[in-house]
Amino acid sequence: MSLRIASWNINSVRMRIELLRRLAEDEAPDVICLQETKVEDDKFPHLEIGAMGYPHREVRGMKAYNGVAILSKHPFEAIEPENWCGRNDSRHVAVRLSNGLEVHDIYIPSGGDTPDPAENDKFAHKLGFLDELIDWSGRLPTNGTGRVVVGDFNVAPLEHDVWSHKQLLKVVSHTPVEVERLQRMQAAHDWVDTVRHFVPAEEKIYSWWSYRARDWAKSDRGRRLDHIWVSPNLVDRLRSASILKAARGWEKASDHVPVLADLDL
């Protein structure tokens, strides 16, 4: 069977419920992983999303901040999520589909403005979170159907994952300490970066454009912060991966756009 997975930092699932419907109708992902849902579980729009063709949902939200959710056309069982850095702050939700495939949806802390952990607690949190993800990736078993880890990682790891490598070296999301950690996380499980599996490293590609630009498309100062990674045993099952750039131009868009990957299982 073919399985299409989407990851999207939707920046409020309630504000953008009609854009979620558009993603569901246009791209028909089997599984949609959301970040920054910004809603408590008892206020999650289950009814509307069920009617969009996603009867199976695992949500983990909190008031105002963070929040992750997995929406699926197919049944799954929930996997106990992690509380990284000892915080119960709705940054991880995970499920196992009936074919055994594990899907982990992660929202890595943004890290604030100053890339110095001594001065900026948010940056220290981000680095600590990445350290725990390195350990976690290394501990995962390598047998079984395989795993997918997706989400807003808030790190653009490669030179051409940002509009200007040189100008962003001291900007949170592309500093060497973050990039090294994300690459160590990737190496710890041999995760395959699905978009870069199909898009050459020298080609610029982004998944986020700031709200603050006068014209996001014209200035095109983006970063690739959102990722879909698969375990190495799935690399032969990978059929395509892409970033839905057009979604940044939708009315009342999120600043992030969906990432899509197709697997043949």
Added chain:
DNA sequence: ATGGTCGGTGTCCGA
């Protein structure tokens, strides 16, 4: 070098 915009909340914080 600076400020620019969102969403959720509440008279600002986080992104």
